[in-house]
Amino acid sequence: MATDLQAWFMDDVHENPQLPHHCNPPHFVSSDYLSELGVLQWKLNPEKYQDDQELEKIRNVRGYNYMDLLDLCPEKVENYEQKLKNFYTEHIHADEEIRYCLEGSGYFDIRDKDDRWIRIWIKAGDLIILPAGIYHRFTLDTSNYIKLMRLFVGEPVWTAFNRPQEEHPARKSYKINFGQKIGMPLEAH
Ligand SMILES: CSCCC(=O)C(=O)O
Numbered sequence: 001m002a003t004d005l006q007a008w009f010m011d012d013v014h015e016n017p018q019l020p021h022h023c024n025p026p027h028f029v030s031s032d033y034l035s036e037l038g039v040l041q042w043k044l045n046p047e048k049y050q051d052d053q054e055l056e057k058i059r060n061v062r063g064y065n066y067m068d069l070l071d072l073c074p075e076k077v078e079n080y081e082q083k084l085k086n087f088y089t090e091h092i093h094a095d096e097e098i099r100y101c102l103e104g105s106g107y108f109d110i111r112d113k114d115d116r117w118i119r120i121w122i123k124a125g126d127l128i129i130l131p132a133g134i135y136h137r138f139t140l141d142t143s144n145y146i147k148l149m150r151l152f153v154g155e156p157v158w159t160a161f162n163r164p165q166e167e168h169p170a171r172k173s174y175k176i177n178f179g180q181k182i183g184m185p186l187e188a189h
């Protein structure tokens with residue numbers, strides 16, 4: 001389902017990742033372009049996440065039988081600083097990354113076909129699916145808080161494989177499925 005979720009190309013400034021990092025002028029990215037990169041999104045009602053038919057349907061159709069909640073604040077997360085550091089290190093997974101924002105907000109950054117960073121601003125009600133093999137990272141925004149639902153098919157595996165991962169099977173499949181130019185021109189010869 002189309003959402004009002006905002007996404008934009010990032011500038012090249014490396015200071016304070018929690019700031020928006022718009023280009024000047026801002027260059028927004030459409031949800032069509034996100035879906036071309038394999039990113040799916042829904043807008044749900046976060047207040048009824050415990051009894052939401054729409055969420056149930058997504059979970060049933062896609063087989064997301066595992067669910068847990070992640071409250072990203074120093075009091076509730078062990079090794080908070082280290083975890084945030086790991087989240088912001090560019091990586092891929094062997095599986096989809098499925099996150100549903102219940103409270104607060106944050107930034108998922110993904111690489112596009114030309115290896116540019118796109119910043120996706122997730123707020124309460126946004127459910128986002130990143131495909132296996134897409135390079136990405138995560139940071140809190142200046143609100144400094146997010147509560148996320150994590151979904152998974154079967155026993156969850158959160159293993160992050162930091163870039164470069166061009167030989168990883170999930171990376172190879174991703175490039176085939178979504179025509180990434182990086183290291184693999186798809187043009188016919
Ligand atoms: C805080 S959830 C998003 C961070 C991430 O990319 C991950 O958990 O692998």
Ligand SMILES: [Fe+2]
Binds near residue numbers: 093097160
């Ligand atoms: Fe991840």
